[in-house]
Amino acid sequence: MNIKNRITLFSTVWLLIILLVTNSGIYLLFQKNLHDNALKGTETRMESLTEAVKTSTETKMNMTQLLRAYLPGDSMIRIITGDNRVAATSSRITDDDSVQEIKPTYRPNQYSEVKTLNGMVYTVSQHPVIWTDGDVVSLQLIEKESSIPNTLQILRIVLIIATLLILIPSYMGGRFLSRLILVPISNLTKTMEENQRRGTYKRITINKKSSDELNKMARTFNHMMDLLENNYKKQEQFVSDASHELRTPLTVIESYAKMLKRWGSSRPEILEEAVEAIHSESIRMKELTQQMLILARDESQVDLQLEQSDLVEMAKNAAKNMNKAYDRDIQVHSNLVEIHVECDSLKIKQVLIILLDNAIKYSSAAINVELTKQGNSVRFSVTDYGIGITKENLDKVYDRFFRVDQARSRDTGGAGLGLSIAKQIVSAHQGKLYLESEEGKGTTVTLEIPVKQS
Template identity: 40%
Template sequence: MRLKSKIYLYTSVLFAILLTAVCISVYMLFGRMAIGDETRRIEAEALLIADRVASSASEIAPDDLLRAYVPADGMLRVVRPDGTSLPAVTNGDGDPFITEAYEYREDLNNEHLSGGGHGYIRVSVPVIWSDGEVRSVQISRSIADTEGRLAVLRTVLALVALLAMVPAILASGVLANRIIRPISALTGTMSDIRQSGTFRQIETGQKPGDELAEMERTFNEMIALLETNFERQERFVSDASHELKTPLTIIESYANLLRRRGRERPEVFDEAVDAILSESVRMRELTERLLQSARRPEADTLQLTEADLAKCVRESASVISKAYGRKVEVESAEFVTVTTDEAKVRQLLFILLDNARKYSEEKIEVETLGGKGLPAVIRVKDRGVGIPEAELPKVFDRFYRVDSSRTRQTGGSGLGLSLAKDIADVLNIAIRIDSEVGRGTTVTLTFAPEGIPPRVSEKEAGRYGLLRRSARHDGRLEQRKEEEE
């Protein structure tokens, strides 16, 4: 059975059960109240009649006495202690009560009985008869009128229940449709996604705050995440196939050259080995950065601490200097502290220092300013070839290279500055590049005075898929130094 049919059936049955229970409760309560009122009225009348009968028993013949006080729609009987009675007296309507069984009652008593197809109330009142004997005066009265009103009430309640079921069934259908609508939209959207291969979100028009709106929001977030991950996967495949094609071709060409001429010509051997080693190192760096770029956002978080930028700069510069034998001058105050993720700051510095090393032969200068209430600033300067002014807005694009031939020689992949921009955005750092062709490039990092804003959650901070790799990068640089030596 479909969910819509289940909701429709269950709500209709539940409403029918509740309505029936209410009608039965109303009928029973009203019936009990009506019978109770009738019993009290007959009991009061019986007390009055019994008192008058007992007081007149010595003056009037029993038959005449009872006939004088018999109710219009009932019966009057006097029962002796031995269980016998004087002849019962009725006015015609009470004739069916004469044949009913009776017994002597020593105390005031009332009973709800039935006879002749109708109910009646019998009240027994003990009295002292004229001869001193305690007898029971029993008065029986019909409650047909009350039962008739209860029958009318039963009919009315039954009709009301049947009429009320019509809007209840319609309301169940409306409720089922309202509940099923977002689920149907969800199912339809998933079916469309499966058939078309494209990602879509659902819009059911639910008001925020209920579970259906929460389901819609959760599904749309899941679709957005899947779409982002799918795009990252496609981009990774595209980037990898595009960027790895050239170094693989170079490695294959030099391997063939080695196979043909490597044994006879030592200079060809040396050239081929150097080229293969260089392209292998570049492929490793490129693969690592591709994986960083394609990494799932939720896998990364921020670890905010009070970091000393001056110390970070000095240690990062020392690693680059020792690994590549390059002179890196550091000018900094003794302490420049900010609240940030120190590991990511180191990663950002390694990218900028590595770029400065690749595109300049002279010394690299790093300057650290700020602190004591002023924004912290880090500047990385090189005296390399520089970047044309027209190219500066594009340098943060993925795989963008100012000069493809030059970047092939230096090992550039076009991913470094793109990752640097991603890291800077996560850490709330403003990054600016100033460059002049032939004179060098300066990259300026300006830290926000308040650090990373509270609105950047861990999930948002990880949306660029950045790896925490500072220690691993240090080890890679030391390994490369050993290989080059």
């Protein structure tokens, strides 16, 4: 059973249950009211009859004529003695044997009840009186309430018709409501099937005036399509750039391998040059492959080995090593002697090396490194005074394989993956990476990570 039929069936059955309970309550309450009113009328007439019998006993009137005179229509009066015997009776109930099923029972006190026999309603009221012979008897009045079954029958018909008149529009409304609810879901399903079949990223048309849950679902789907399309485009660009980057070292290796094959054994200088070139390009290709594998994982897959580390000491050691390797002036400043944070020291050191390496590549002046601890975060800034970055390229520096200076890319080295890797590591530490730059004046890259004391 599909959801539309389930919604219709559930709403209709639930309304039917509510109507049945409500109608049953109305019917029983109305029935009780009719019985109470009928019994009250019988008791009122019984009191009048009792007073008349009392008066007639005192005046020696003819009791049979008196009972006949006070006998209402469709009723019966019986005088019941103490041994449950009928001493006298008078009846205007005709063609009804059901009343004979009401057994004569002597009762020494006042009593009244409603009896239903063979679908007919009777009201019974009894009062004790003194009979003509001086004995105490029970005066019984039985009235046939013909109007009550007829009224209840009309009420049942009315309630049944009302129930049907409510259920039919309710069923149609349930069908309309289920269709209204499921149309966006159906459109979503068709769009997903079409995207799967055609390999497209089609969106759902959204009613901008609506803000319900279905509209929110459509917006979420469209946002997911945007993310998938962007990721697919990035993947395509990544594969294209990776193949382009790997093509150069592979071409160099292939060319020198052919030279070795042709002249390597006879010309030592070619042998040495080819081996050196192949070795250099192999190392570069290995590093590029490792960087690409790192970027193939998202932040949630980065395995962090957290430990308490001193960022000041880490920065000084990194600056010292880079100074020795490149003979560059790198100054480290900190507002504290020690700044301890919980982090993966090896990965944070990798980020520092990436930032310092970029500063060295694109500047020739001194490099300033500044560490500050403010509140619950630590900031690590690397400032160079080199070529800087144009405004239109500021948003591209984190893109994979992007280089600020394409003309100098081969001279400076690198594949344009450093900042992408750095941003991934920083994000895994729940931190942020900021970049400020002015063309021709220099660049400042700031790493900010939260302090997590153990």
